[in-house]
Amino acid sequence: MATLKEFEDALREHGMNMALALLERLRERDRATRTVKPARRLTGQKMTPELARAILDLHATTGMTQQEIAFKVGVNQGRVNEVIKRGKWLTDDPQAPEAVARDKAKARMRGEPKPKKAAPKERKAPPRRTNQGQLALGDL
Structure with a gap:
């Protein structure tokens, strides 16, 4: 062709x-x-417990796919999957793993320095083994 x-x-x-x-x-x-069509979603919505509940409601009451739900609520399909399969973002807990990851990403975007990790504890050296020698077949 x-x-x-x-x-x-x-x-x-x-x-x-x-x-x-x-x-x-x-x-x-x-x-x-030809026209220039707008992007499907200019900016993603911030994931909130309310939005997560709306996603679960759409999933339970409609026959929409995850991609269709994502387009309707303004997030990507991966976020919809996390809510449906793993129950992420359903609480407002700031210590939830997804909230901590979001805050770290925002700090990186703002250019804030990484928090310093605590100094590692001294490790004790394992006790040295002394050579016990080899066993011969007749020793047993």
Whole structure:
């Protein structure tokens, strides 16, 4: 199967200027009718317990897919899956793993330095084993 560019080159080779003119007119018509459609979602909504409950409600009461639910509420499909399968974001607990991860990501975006970790505790060296020698078959 030839590409449009190859087709155009073949028309040029054979001197088919009328066909080239027609092709150009079709391109112009296509450009004139083409519109720039807005993105499906400009910015994702912040995941909240209320939004998570709305996702669960849509999942339970409709036959919508996760992708359709995500588009309707303004989040990505992965977030919908986390709510449905793992019950994430259903509490307002700031210490929940997803809330902690969100706050860390926001801090990285703001360029805040990472919190310093506590100094590691000294580890005790394991006791040294002394060479006990080899056992011979006759020793047993």
